[in-house]
Amino acid sequence: MFRIRSAIRVSLVALAAGVFLSACTNSDDLGEPMKDLGQFRLGHDVVVAEKMKKGPLSREATPEQFEEAMKAAVEERFRRYDGSQLYHFGISVEGYMLATPGIPLLFSPKSALIINVTIWDDAAGKKLNEEPHQITVLESFSKTTIMGSGLTLSPEEQMQNLTRNAAKEIQNWMQQNREWFGAKMPEVLAAESKEVAAAKTKAKGDTAPAMVFPEPMAPPSDPS
Incomplete structure (x- = not known):
């Protein structure tokens, strides 16, 4: 546990120094x-x-602020799904950095968040990932953060930015493990059926009409 916590501190220091730069x-x-x-x-x-x-x-x-913000971001992104199988999230906020006002173009620190995620399959009664999956996100790049979010955003807005990005990264990770979640969504199946039907219709329209050859002429009758 000490090694894990030390690694979190090192990661946050590196983020503050701009060592880890990612999209x-x-x-x-x-x-x-x-x-x-x-x-x-x-x-x-x-x-x-x-x-x-x-x-x-x-x-x-405070821990309570981050718990509330992270839960709100998860609810916002994942309550939209209405599949037939329940899955539960266990999320631990490991480390954070909410950028302070800096000197634009010279020193403009970025906000960052590190979380661990575990997903439980309700029907199977077990974890889908035995080891927690760690996610690190930076604040989104926008006109309000280009000069440093410490200058333009409140701490609450920075937390919302980070936790929404973290929820999106959870979704990306789930898509990478799509086999965990069974059959495709009904709307996806419906869209695929429409695409197949449209492709078949187009294929029929692209088929060249069959060539029709005239009937052979009967030989002339013998006048004699």
């Missing part, structure tokens, strides 16, 4: 068609944060 998650997709997660339906989503570590140069946040 920011785009969580602004809730208005788009839902990604296929088969028969998934969210049961319980338990979020704990009492052991989270604060990174350097970070604003303060």
